Amino acid sequence: MADRLRLALIAHDAKKDDLVAFCAIHADFLASCDIVATGTTGMRIAAADPRLSVRRLKSGPLGGDQQIGALIAEGAVDAVIFLVDPLTPMPHDVDVKALMRLAIVYDIPMALNAATAQMMVAVHEATQSGDRHGHAR
Numbered sequence: 456m457a458d459r460l461r462l463a464l465i466a467h468d469a470k471k472d473d474l475v476a477f478c479a480i481h482a483d484f485l486a487s488c489d490i491v492a493t494g495t496t497g498m499r500i501a502a503a504d505p506r507l508s509v510r511r512l513k514s515g516p517l518g519g520d521q522q523i524g525a526l527i528a529e530g531a532v533d534a535v536i537f538l539v540d541p542l543t544p545m546p547h548d549v550d551v552k553a554l555m556r557l558a559i560v561y562d563i564p565m566a567l568n569a570a571t572a573q574m575m576v577a578v579h580e581a582t583q584s585g586d587r588h589g590h591a592r
């Protein structure tokens with residue numbers, strides 16, 4: 456894994472406020488990550504916290520989910536947080552499913568709701584803290 460966690464962030468429209476709130480709570484953790492995000496999500500995150508390093512790809516419906524899937528296939532993403540809206544039909548549902556499939560194929564941690572994202576951050580921070588204290592992983 457790279458020194459800085461390469462983290463993909465995505466949120467459907469109904470979940471974007473939740474992701475921005477998550478980013479505010481975990482600002483220090485996220486500032487230590489190289490973030491890649493779909494277009495609108497990335498715009499919202501970067502606007503909320505200019506400290507964050509955010510590479511913006513295309514918007515999800517225009518291919519952004521597929522771009523993140525391609526990065527996973529290339530080994531360029533370590534983890535994904537994707538706050539999914541389960542209640543709204545999406546025109547690009549097949550792209551979302553393909554992204555999830557690639558995360559499974561390449562065994563990339565993928566949080567699909569805020570509770571799992573929270574656990575992902577907690578585990579990562581505990582692992583880093585163990586490293587700092589010389590504990591074996």
Ligand SMILES: O=C(CO)COP(=O)(O)O
Nearest residue numbers: 493494495496514515516
């Ligand atoms: O649609 C998305 C994920 O499927 C997210 O795309 P945006 O971040 O551009 O809204």
